[in-house]
Amino acid sequence: MHRTYENEDIAVFWDSEKCFHAKRCVGSSPKTFDPGRRPWIDPGQADTAEIWQAVSKCPSGALTCVYKHEIKVEFDSDGNRSVALLGEDMIGECDYQEKEDGWEIYHTGVDPEYEGRGIAKRLVFRVVEEAERQKKKVIPVCSYAAKILKAKE
Ligand code: SF4
Known part of the structure; x- marks a missing residue:
């Protein structure tokens, strides 16, 4: 979990x-x-x-x-993604596709200006949390998401 x-x-x-x-x-x-x-x-x-x-x-x-650096991370179910927001500006997202066997995370990206602040990790966790709540399996195709979910930190 x-x-x-x-x-x-x-x-x-x-x-x-x-x-x-x-x-x-x-x-x-x-x-x-x-x-x-x-x-x-x-x-x-x-x-x-x-x-x-x-x-x-x-x-x-x-x-x-x-x-957090005043950056909010929200789940956007209509968009099949989580988004990072600084004020009104979207500065990152983690996208997934609904597949028969679960949610396939295929892309995680953060505006280069805001890299190194843990935003991508927050984005991945937000999608995974929601998947777990909905009892969906997570399939991390995106290499960053795969790294986050396997990492022994
Ligand atoms: S210190 Fe770490 S391993 Fe120990 S109970 Fe807390 S979260 Fe778990």
């Missing part, structure tokens, strides 16, 4: 397949990481510095995070 949790400053990514429950995150920021709560991660409960530190202590790579 892939999920993104956001506060005003950062997006926290969690990949359940990598999480082996060492619970260092819980010890480092108990208000943010509470296994008894749903959702169990809530970045609105502590300050960003504390959350960033907690994420950096995750031994498995299940948790990662990026600064």
